[in-house]
Amino acid sequence: MVEVRAAAPEYRTVSGTVIPFREVTLSAQTAGRVVELTGAEGDRFEQDELLARISDDRLLAQRRAAMSEMRVAEAAINEARMQYGREMISPQSRSLGQMPGMGMPSMFDQMFTRPMGQFMGFGDPSLDRHTDLYSRYVGVDQAQARWEQARARVEELDAAIRETRSEAPFDGLLMRKHVEPGDTVQPGHPLVTFGYVDYLRIEAQVPVRLVAAFSEGDVVPARLDAGGTVQARVSRIFPMADPRRHTVTVQFDLPRGVSGGPGMHVSVGLPSADSAPGHALIPQSALIPGGALPRVAVVDGEGQSRIRAVRLGAVRDGEVVVTSGLEPGEYVLLQGERQRPSHAPATPGASGYHHPPATPGLAPGAQM
Template structure:
């Protein structure tokens, strides 16, 4: 008997008066999401041809700049050789035209006395007698204009030759660019997510070749209903669960600025912790708040404040005159810190008895030490 009385006294002494708390609502919506790489690109063909080389299978890792796919470039190589020959011809033409211009500049054809037979006498007579007479008396011949015309003709030949050389050089640059496009290189360090072609396949410009991704860091991608997006902010820490097993916290990193007009959802991305064991394509769940932070308050009490052994949840509420009354309450969701949500029956400015004995009723108060 004494032991039973001692136990009852110990239970009574453990009881205490606590104040009802009002905290931010933790109600949340569970949405499915997918693990995706931190960065993902699709390497597509830039030139037509047959696939000549594929570096590895799905899961193979590459460093930035490594060649992953190469397309046969034999036709481009033949065109390049032809353009090189055109460049050689154009360079020779430029040299010849420059020599002709220099010759005209130093030794004009209009003053060449050896251009006619007879030891140049007819040409000398023409230069010393006929042309000066025509310049001064007749007025219909200008020897300086003739020389200017010859110089311009030679200069035009140099300009045309240089333009032809520049055109050939531009063709060479175009072919070299096409040769560079014949190989697909890794834009960053990562792995092959999916191989879409095999050696020997014929591809056309724009056809996907490889899906490549950076998977050292990973993300979750979810389609969030537009009604919940207003509660989210970049940088928020949100609980998530991988394959319904591993619970972790993720950071909201991106909210798309537009919504899908057919499904009325917005794409949202979350950063996973670096040490999270996950692979692209895995299923995950994210728990999104249904209200904005600070918008909704709920009343919570310790679960130990509920009177045990009763069919309906009830608590002892301490009144202003330091007496208690038994009150029925309606409970909501349980919290992670040993507390329970009270939907109705209590307000945040009231006090309750925590850890009351099972036999307590209205009027019972913890003993004063």
């Protein structure tokens, strides 16, 4: 009779790559020629420091033209406001200069001719005044709209000029340069790759069958090519699997200050599905041959043996993993010990458990 032991964790090794904790690729936002590229690969930069710059001569010329349009629009606003104010104080519809003649004839026209024409249906001075005021107001509004349009153009060009400068988004390391000074780029062309390397991660493609054996937050061993084995924490398990390779992308956080850097190879030990917590380990000789399901003879606390069906996992050097049906700490009978009656207790001796001889005339129990 042997005691059921807990199955020791069994690890499968997968290959991974060290990556920065954060990594961004800065791309060109405007067309132009690269005029400045500060630093070399491996140099450290603080946040907002200049990394690359594209020529902005064309944008500066366009901005000067837009500023001129803005000044013209400001002058048009002032003129339109002045015309509107004059219409408010001295309506054009009541101006003496609108009627022919001068002196007494013009006054006669204002006093008698215009009222008589209005009475006969040939004009409406109040409607004329309202129309003139509205026309002057529209002139002010249109001039204001042209000024706002010119200002928006200036702001657009200012944003484009700022985008000619690629600055560090955070403290980190210049990892790769994709261009050199003098290169001509178009929008979307990568300039530099920048990463935060104070903390490092591992990214590995893990077979789907191994993913179920661990979860986020678990700690697993990892061995870097730079030397030494460290403990890595599972930080992220991607929800989708690669349909062609049948693997899942998993990221692991490395401790701060580990040797090595981004791009290095690393081996990660992952528990297999057969070594999950709670699995038991028994000798293969404890299995009862025959039958549709694997069975073992389990000895209870009173020394009685009972048949129990179990579910098996992997086989390791003459021992087999039991995934369900047994708990560590229980006792099972081996192949040569399953001939005694089921009700005959097993008594522990000085060197282990011994079985008492069968009593003559006692009906034998079920054969194990």
